[in-house]
Amino acid sequence: MTKIDEQVNEYYNKLLKRNAGEPEFHQAVAEVLESLKIVLEKDPHYNDYGLIQRLCEPERQIIFRVPWVSDNNNVHVARGFRVQFNSALGPYKGGLRFHQSVNLGIIKFLGFEQIFKNSLTGLPIGGGKGGSDFNPKGRSEGEIMRFCQSFMTELNRHIGEQVDVPAGDIGVGGREIGYLFGQYRRLNNRHESGVLTGKGLTWGGSLVRTEATGYGVVYFVEEMMKEHGDSLSGAKVIVSGSGNVAIYAIQKAQELGATVVGFSDSSGWVETPNGVDVQLLREVKEVRRARVADYVSAATGATFHADGSIWSLKADVALPCATQNELNGEHAQTLAGNGVRYVAEGANMPSTPEAIEVFRSHGIHFAPGKASNAGGVATSALEMQQNASRDSWTFDYTDSRLNEIMSNIFRRTADTAAEYDHDGDYVVGANIAGFKKVADAMLAQGII
Numbered sequence: 379m380t381k382i383d384e385q386v387n388e389y390y391n392k393l394l395k396r397n398a399g400e401p402e403f404h405q406a407v408a409e410v411l412e413s414l415k416i417v418l419e420k421d422p423h424y425n426d427y428g429l430i431q432r433l434c435e436p437e438r439q440i441i442f443r444v445p446w447v448s449d450n451n452n453v454h455v456a457r458g459f460r461v462q463f464n465s466a467l468g469p470y471k472g473g474l475r476f477h478q479s480v481n482l483g484i485i486k487f488l489g490f491e492q493i494f495k496n497s498l499t500g501l502p503i504g505g506g507k508g509g510s511d512f513n514p515k516g517r518s519e520g521e522i523m524r525f526c527q528s529f530m531t532e533l534n535r536h537i538g539e540q541v542d543v544p545a546g547d548i549g550v551g552g553r554e555i556g557y558l559f560g561q562y563r564r565l566n567n568r569h570e571s572g573v574l575t576g577k578g579l580t581w582g583g584s585l586v587r588t589e590a591t592g593y594g595v596v597y598f599v600e601e602m603m604k605e606h607g608d609s610l611s612g613a614k615v616i617v618s619g620s621g622n623v624a625i626y627a628i629q630k631a632q633e634l635g636a637t638v639v640g641f642s643d644s645s646g647w648v649e650t651p652n653g654v655d656v657q658l659l660r661e662v663k664e665v666r667r668a669r670v671a672d673y674v675s676a677a678t679g680a681t682f683h684a685d686g687s688i689w690s691l692k693a694d695v696a697l698p699c700a701t702q703n704e705l706n707g708e709h710a711q712t713l714a715g716n717g718v719r720y721v722a723e724g725a726n727m728p729s730t731p732e733a734i735e736v737f738r739s740h741g742i743h744f745a746p747g748k749a750s751n752a753g754g755v756a757t758s759a760l761e762m763q764q765n766a767s768r769d770s771w772t773f774d775y776t777d778s779r780l781n782e783i784m785s786n787i788f789r790r791t792a793d794t795a796a797e798y799d800h801d802g803d804y805v806v807g808a809n810i811a812g813f814k815k816v817a818d819a820m821l822a823q824g825i826i
């Protein structure tokens with residue numbers, strides 16, 4: 379073990395003790411620190427001034443009570459979070475997640491990942507994340523609105539267009555951003571467009587923001603496949619999930635000539651050997667807010683499975699677009715056995731460390747979420763640019779900017795991996811490229 383190994387392990391062991399009971403946060407940090415050992419061996423100055431310890435400690439963590447009243451007049455108390463992790467590159471930027479699994483450790487893992495992802499976009503945004511353990515499933519329109527208003531009543535004091543700019547994530551889409559924005563405007567008597575992204579198109583939103591994460595994943599995959607002499611045309615693709623990221627990844631992959639052979643939600647998965655009817659899927663998920671089984675009853679040639687795993691399907695490309703740790707070592711073995719050649723994460727940290735190890739050992743090209751799903755937050759930053767200049771760009775122009783950003787992220791990730799003697803290891807490339815920009819800014823700005 380080298381001196382650097384020992385030192386980094388010591389940082390990590392301390393972090394485990396000080397952040398007990400936060401396994402997802404530990405997992406996200408462990409992966410990044412493993413890559414950083416490679417940088418620290420080559421560029422030891424990144425180990426000065428407590429840089430690594432400061433990077434792993436959020437600048438600020440806010441936890442608050444969110445009381446709300448359901449339609450049957452019961453009082454509920456949810457917990458709200460905003461972790462403002464790092465603002466060296468710009469205002470804190472990152473989504474809000476409303477899901478019953480949310481806790482501090484999950485928000486910290488997401489906020490930590492966001493630092494490197496946002497850095498990779500090349501745009502001036504820091505890293506943060508927030509959310510609540512509120513479960514929006516089955517709640518009425520009025521309940522959702524009152525919850526968002528209560529959540530913003532506290533969050534409002536901590537955000538602002540130059541301070542912290544939240545957006546959507548699981549359970550938070552255009553409808554929720556509307557209610558959150560309305561309450562912010564009311565409390566502050568300010569139409570401050572730049573305080574949230576993912577807004578409606580008539581009040582400061584950007585074209586392409588809705589599609590951006592899914593489209594961006596596919597633009598990244600195209601670049602990765604091109605690098606290895608392949609293309610999406612004629613390829614079979616598995617997309618897990620059926621939320622915002624999955625829907626637009628499916629649409630773009632099929633537009634580029636791939637067949638999407640399956641998608642899923644928390645109730646089960648759907649096999650679609652002849653491809654997905656995106657219009658119908660959007661109607662089921664976005665308009666009716668229903669489960670994937672409803673898609674099957676209206677579609678032809680699609681089968682619903684309540685048991686088993688979507689990762690048992692045979693395909694060339696797998697895009698996990700549902701949630702963290704949805705793809706484990708066993709799933710990865712099955713995918714490898716079935717001949718999968720490319721995996722790109724649309725969700726945040728959907729592959730377990732064991733799964734990533736299997737991909738590595740089978741020579742499967744693997745793109746980590748912080749690189750491949752950065753298109754969403756990048757387009758949020760483009761929305762902020764439009765808000766700042768009181769402009770609105772066309773769909774085609776915004777989409778071309780997104781496409782260019784994704785190719786740049788791919789290039790920087792691949793080149794950085796090669797520079798550090800890990801050719802083709804996009805985990806190492808993304809972690810190091812994302813880290814160096816933030817680290818340089820932190821070193822220049824002093825010990826704060």
Ligand code: GLU
Nearest residue numbers: 472473545546547755758
């Ligand atoms: N929640 C998204 C992410 O994980 C987008 C965040 C944003 O647009 O600020 O990157």
